[in-house]
Amino acid sequence: MEEVDKECSAKNNSSIVDESFLGRFLSVILTIFIGVLLSAALFIIMQSWEERRLRDDFSQKATIYTSILRRGISRNQGLLRSLGAFKSSCCEISEGKTKEFAGEFKDFTSCSFSCHTEVKMLGWVVRVRDPARELYAEIARNAAHPDFMITERTADGELVRAGKRDEYFPVFFMEPLRGMKNFQGLIL
Amino acid sequence: MNDPAYKSALEYARDNDSLASTERLPLRGEEPVEHGYLLFMPLYLKGSPRDTLQSRRKNLEGFVIGLFSITEIVQRALNSINLQEIDVHIYDETASGEKRILYQSHYDNARERPPDDEESSILKKMHASELIDVGGRSWRILFYPTQKYFVLHENRQARGFLILGLVFTSIMVTYLLVTIGKTTYVENLINKRTSELESEISNHKLTENALQESESNFRNIFNNAQVGLFRSRKNDGKIITANTRFVQIFNYDNQKEVIYSFSLPNGFVNKEEYNNMLNELVGAGETKNFEAQLYKKDGATVWTRLWARLYPDKDYIEGVIIDITEEKEMAKEYQLLQSQLLQSQKLESFGRLAGGIAHDFNNLLTGIIGYSELLLNELPKDQNAWKRVKTIEEIGRRAGDLTRQLLAFSRKQILDIRVMNLNSVVRNMSKLLSRVIGEDIVLTLKIDNATSNINADLSQMEQVLMNLVINARYAMPKGGKLTIETQDVMFDEDYLQSHKGSKVGAYVSLSISDTGEGMTQDVKERIFEPFFTTKELGKGTGLGLSTVFGIVKQHNGYIWVDSDIGEGTTFNVYFPATQNAVRLAPKRSQMKMERGDEVILVVDDESYIRDFVYDTLAPLGYEVHTASNSDEAFKIFGELNERLDIILADIVLKGINGQELAGQIKKRQPDVKVVFMTGYSGEVIDKHGVLKSGIELIMKPLTPGILASKIREVLVDEKDITRRKPPNDA
Numbered sequence: 058m059e060e061v062d063k064e065c066s067a068k069n070n071s072s073i074v075d076e077s078f079l080g081r082f083l084s085v086i087l088t089i090f091i092g093v094l095l096s097a098a099l100f101i102i103m104q105s106w107e108e109r110r111l112r113d114d115f116s117q118k119a120t121i122y123t124s125i126l127r128r129g130i131s132r133n134q135g136l137l138r139s140l141g142a143f144k145s146s147c148c149e150i151s152e153g154k155t156k157e158f159a160g161e162f163k164d165f166t167s168c169s170f171s172c173h174t175e176v177k178m179l180g181w182v183v184r185v186r187d188p189a190r191e192l193y194a195e196i197a198r199n200a201a202h203p204d205f206m207i208t209e210r211t212a213d214g215e216l217v218r219a220g221k222r223d224e225y226f227p228v229f230f231m232e233p234l235r236g237m238k239n240f241q242g243l244i245l
Numbered sequence: 246m247n248d249p250a251y252k253s254a255l256e257y258a259r260d261n262d263s264l265a266s267t268e269r270l271p272l273r274g275e276e277p278v279e280h281g282y283l284l285f286m287p288l289y290l291k292g293s294p295r296d297t298l299q300s301r302r303k304n305l306e307g308f309v310i311g312l313f314s315i316t317e318i319v320q321r322a323l324n325s326i327n328l329q330e331i332d333v334h335i336y337d338e339t340a341s342g343e344k345r346i347l348y349q350s351h352y353d354n355a356r357e358r359p360p361d362d363e364e365s366s367i368l369k370k371m372h373a374s375e376l377i378d379v380g381g382r383s384w385r386i387l388f389y390p391t392q393k394y395f396v397l398h399e400n401r402q403a404r405g406f407l408i409l410g411l412v413f414t415s416i417m418v419t420y421l422l423v424t425i426g427k428t429t430y431v432e433n434l435i436n437k438r439t440s441e442l443e444s445e446i447s448n449h450k451l452t453e454n455a456l457q458e459s460e461s462n463f464r465n466i467f468n469n470a471q472v473g474l475f476r477s478r479k480n481d482g483k484i485i486t487a488n489t490r491f492v493q494i495f496n497y498d499n500q501k502e503v504i505y506s507f508s509l510p511n512g513f514v515n516k517e518e519y520n521n522m523l524n525e526l527v528g529a530g531e532t533k534n535f536e537a538q539l540y541k542k543d544g545a546t547v548w549t550r551l552w553a554r555l556y557p558d559k560d561y562i563e564g565v566i567i568d569i570t571e572e573k574e575m576a577k578e579y580q581l582l583q584s585q586l587l588q589s590q591k592l593e594s595f596g597r598l599a600g601g602i603a604h605d606f607n608n609l610l611t612g613i614i615g616y617s618e619l620l621l622n623e624l625p626k627d628q629n630a631w632k633r634v635k636t637i638e639e640i641g642r643r644a645g646d647l648t649r650q651l652l653a654f655s656r657k658q659i660l661d662i663r664v665m666n667l668n669s670v671v672r673n674m675s676k677l678l679s680r681v682i683g684e685d686i687v688l689t690l691k692i693d694n695a696t697s698n699i700n701a702d703l704s705q706m707e708q709v710l711m712n713l714v715i716n717a718r719y720a721m722p723k724g725g726k727l728t729i730e731t732q733d734v735m736f737d738e739d740y741l742q743s744h745k746g747s748k749v750g751a752y753v754s755l756s757i758s759d760t761g762e763g764m765t766q767d768v769k770e771r772i773f774e775p776f777f778t779t780k781e782l783g784k785g786t787g788l789g790l791s792t793v794f795g796i797v798k799q800h801n802g803y804i805w806v807d808s809d810i811g812e813g814t815t816f817n818v819y820f821p822a823t824q825n826a827v828r829l830a831p832k833r834s835q836m837k838m839e840r841g842d843e844v845i846l847v848v849d850d851e852s853y854i855r856d857f858v859y860d861t862l863a864p865l866g867y868e869v870h871t872a873s874n875s876d877e878a879f880k881i882f883g884e885l886n887e888r889l890d891i892i893l894a895d896i897v898l899k900g901i902n903g904q905e906l907a908g909q910i911k912k913r914q915p916d917v918k919v920v921f922m923t924g925y926s927g928e929v930i931d932k933h934g935v936l937k938s939g940i941e942l943i944m945k946p947l948t949p950g951i952l953a954s955k956i957r958e959v960l961v962d963e964k965d966i967t968r969r970k971p972p973n974d975a
């Protein structure tokens with residue numbers, strides 16, 4: 058009888074141990090599962106959040122940059138409008154006043170070059186009808202450019218006296234001349 | 246408008262009255278290649294209308310132009326914002342071919358980023374695109390994050406959380422594993438310890454069982470002990486524990502009742518004894534054989550003997566108590582019996598003394614009385630000598646009475662036991678008693694007619710009654726009332742308790758009560774001593790009550806006295822009752838000096854006895870031979886050659902005594918008669934005072950008449966019954 062009791066007791070103990078063992082390692086497995094799951098979920102959430110933040114930051118930077126760029130282009134356009142307004146406020150081209158105008162044009166643009174490095178050249182293109190071609194050439198030569206001539210570029214890229222046309226749109230004044238002299242008189 | 250690159254822009258500006266830009270223009274041919282664009286602004290004639298295309302074409306004055314470096318515009322913008330990790334690409338949407346590319350930053354030189362080509366999803370997701378209008382041309386600005394950008398903006402926090410979570414999980418798992426390990430270790434320990442504990446419990450149970458058995462044994466011993474065991478508090482003596490015997494000793498129902506009700510101080514009959522015991526305990530630590538009387542539950546008392554020990558550190562007393570009431574009673578009884586034994590021994594000594602005196606005294610009186618009578622027979626009565634001899638004879642007889650009383654006290658009288666009724670004795674003696682007590686004492690008889698018979702010697706009963714009445718009379722010198730009462734009584738066990746020494750049975754009581762002065766205890770204790778008397782000197786012998794005592798005892802009776810000072814005295818005498826009928830005593834034969842011729846051998850060591858017998862019997866015709874001792878008697882017997890008829894011998898003889906002598910002679914001559922003489926009958930009577938069978942006895946002091954008639958009686962009886970020999974045949 059006592060032996061039977063002992064066996065029962067041993068079985069019970071074994072059963073208790075097994076259950077306890079499973080219970081214990083189930084808790085470990087659950088901990089691992091939940092831990093990994095939570096970590097992964099947190100990681101995904103955080104990553105998503107990070108990406109969104111990164112994207113937002115990136116978009117914001119792009120927007121800002123675009124805005125800055127747009128403002129810079131606008132400033133250049135404004136510069137050009139200012140020059141147009143300057144030209145409009147001056148007298149018409151005449152032989153006597155063109156030289157004076159050339160001087161004022163130079164003064165006006167010199168400030169722009171110093172302030173805006175991206176401005177490489179500012180100029181005035183005049184609509185010259187063919188009859189007045191020489192008149193304008195003479196005025197230009199008298200005013201500022203003694204060797205002024207209305208030119209055009211050949212297919213080879215060589216500058217030549219522009220052929221006869223109804224009207225010409227040559228660069229009448231331009232600043233700076235240095236390095237840009239080929240543009241002087243070039244019809245566009 | 247010659248150059249198509251400019252022409253479209255110029256026309257656009259002219260026709261729309263707006264700024265117009267050219268496609269990219271090379272500003273510098275060598276690396277790094279730099280591009281720019283021309284911007285045209287139309288100028289119209291002052292005051293000319295320009296609201297229509299025609300008017301604008303007609304009134305066109307010229308253009309204001311500007312050449313701008315795209316690279317520097319972009320760089321200038323980039324200087325305002327840190328886009329170092331972002332590639333910026335600017336494309337002219339209006340242009341085609343290579344001219345579309347206005348600007349490309351290559352921070353990530355490792356890769357080229359065609360705008361719409363293969364892109365990773367993340368890069369696709371991440372790129373930004375803006376469209377701006379520049380002089381009628383659409384510039385698309387594309388932003389691409391570089392690898393560095395991703396490196397710089399790496400999602401470390403998420404990874405950190407992931408790592409942190411995994412680390413935390415690892416820690417938790419580690420903790421759990423450690424905990425499990427510890428738990429397993431602890432469980433193993435617990436299992437091991439449990440196993441050990443089970444083993445210990447098993448052993449403990451065995452021990453406990455053994456202890457329980459031991460405890461049970463000790464409890465049984467404790468409870469079944471035949472002595473009372475107890476434990477009490479020292480301060481108030483309350484019983485804490487007591488065994489069954491203790492409960493029984495004090496007649497309680499159970500141990501609880503003892504614990505609740507009993508305390509040593511209240512239990513002690515004598516509180517001082519308790520204090521003494523306590524002092525002894527405190528002083529010596531223990532007390533032994535302390536005897537004290539304690540109260541039982543019902544208020545009765547019990548004598549106890551205590552052994553107790555005080556435990557000062559435990560503040561309680563443990564002790565053993567035994568009931569010694571019976572022992573005490575036995576001791577008391579023993580004391581009483583001892584006293585009675587002493588009394589008895591004393592009385593026996595007196596008896597022996599009296600017997601011894603009686604023997605010698607009766608011998609002497611035989612000579613005095615015997616010769617006085619012989620002289621009286623020889624002298625004429627008118628002579629003075631006869632009177633003087635008569636006086637000597639009377640004095641001798643009074644002396645004989647004294648010796649009889651002594652013998653009665655010593656219970657060595659020869660009794661003539663017969664069935665009788667005490668009522669008859671009392672009635673017959675009433676007149677005589679009335680005269681004895683005198684007129685100032687009223688005698689009252691309370692006689693129960695149904696009183697049983699007794700076996701007694703009539704004369705002894707008369708002696709008892711007379712002596713007690715005389716004693717009562719003495720107790721009432723100024724008169725009083727004397728009551729004699731007889732009745733049947735039954736001694737049962739209860740009666741025996743209060744009357745030690747008595748035996749169960751039916752008795753007839755004889756009570757003699759007086760209304761006298763009564764007796765003190767000392768007197769009561771000594772009244773039966775011979776020669777003890779309270780009477781004045783010369784007025785009493787002191788043998789009256791001792792004689793009564795001896796007679797009563799010889800009759801197997803009891804005598805008790807109840808007396809208190811001033812309340813009189815009652816003597817209660819008890820004799821065993823018998824169912825036998827009364828038997829009348831035969832009439833005594835007349836004492837005659839008859840003659841004879843038979844041969845008589847007288848043997849006595851006293852010469853005057855031998856001479857007296859010879860002088861008495863020889864003149865009557867008998868052939869008398871005398872011998873002083875047995876040897877001489879044998880010699881004479883031999884010489885007589887079987888002619889001897891009777892031997893008259895003293896019982897007490899030097900050498901061979903009288904009985905042996907008679908026995909040896911009877912062996913030689915069986916028909917010889919024997920008559921013994923003695924002054925002390927102790928040798929020839931049984932314990933009841935009856936003469937032994939076959940013995941003829943004649944008590945001293947002898948008188949000629951008694952002697953002659955006894956000899957004749959014995960010889961005649963023998964001759965009539967056996968030999969039928971006539972006196973003259975010799």
